[in-house]
Amino acid sequence: MKKLRIAMTMLAAGACAAWADTEVERTCEMALTGRVRIENTAGSVDVQSWTEPKVQVKARLEENVKRMDVSCSGSRTTIKVVVPSGKRRRKAAYLTVYVPEQSSLDIEAVSASITVQEVLGKLELESVSGGIDVAANAASINARSISGRLRIASDTQSVEAESTSGTIDISGRIPRVRAETVSGKLKLQGDFNRVEVDSVSGAISVTGTIGTLESDTVSGSQQAGTVLDGAKMSASSGRLSLDGGRMTKVEMDTVSGGIEFRGDLADEGSLDIDTISGRITVEMPPSIGARFEVSTLSGSIGNDFGVAPQRVSAYGPGLELRFEQGNGSGDVTIESKSGGIDIKTR
Secondary structure: OHHHHHHHHHHHHHHHHHHOOEEEEEEEEOOOOOEEEEEEEEEEEEEEEEOOOEEEEEEEEOOOOOEEEEEEEOOEEEEEEEOOOOOOOOOOEEEEEEEEOOOEEEEEEEEEEEEEEOOOOEEEEEEOOOOEEEEOOOOEEEEEEOOOOEEEEOOOOEEEEEEOOOOEEEEEEEEEEEEEEOOOOEEEEEEEEEEEEEEOOOOEEEEEEEEEEEEEEOOOOEEEEEEEEEEEEEEOOOOEEEEEEEEEEEEEEEOOOOEEEEEEEEEEEEEEEEEOOOOEEEEEOOOOOEEEEEEEOOOOEEEOOOOOOEEOOOOOOOEEEEEEEOOOOEEEEEEEOOOOEEEEEO
């Protein structure tokens, strides 16, 4: 009996060893401004910078991972996790990679999350179902995920972000931002020269200081402020809200959502607002200089500038309002089919 217990204990210990994860570490020389490519199917990829002219990889490989290949050649390093085909479980690899801070990255993952910290080169990041987190003042950032969340905090020249169902959260000082999602939310906060954002059913929020803005949704709401120069916002059934500075050109249109605009127009600037069934509210300073053309088919018109609306016809519905304020250099056109219109001074 005692021998049997000893044998069973040895078999259990052998089984545990067979099921244990493998710790792997690799280091190789690379140029300070080189490019690192990483491929991982499942698990995680965590990239951090240092000042050494080399790449170091520390990895934990689960039992069914075949191996991790690392190859270095001058200014290029490739790291690839190799897994067997089939449906066996426990095939994840968890990588921590140290790269020279001026490196560029090209990372592809399937169900692995990606984290990048303080890497200053160009970043190309893609994950199918894993989230992507970037906290790095990189030269440029291009991040894509199908169902994972994208979170980018950076002072960089440009960001392109795309997700199908995951949320996108971008912050920092970024001259150009392009972001797109199908059903996820979009949230941008910072200083931007130009912003282009699109969503099918997710809400859009852009705050901070924005030079020009283009945003579009099918059923999601949009909120933006403070836009300094120009904006074009459109939606089918979403609500639009814009806080602007002294703007040159503004276009806002929706089918069934309400519209709110608060801002001023530059000399010879223009504001064009159109909705079919939503209510329109416009707040402008009393000193604005513009020609106003306002109309609604079945709603009311309120005007703080003191000019009363007139009926379009004595025999049918509809109101219109035409007047000139200040030097009259700008153009304000507001139209609602079935919603009311309020023009307010602030």
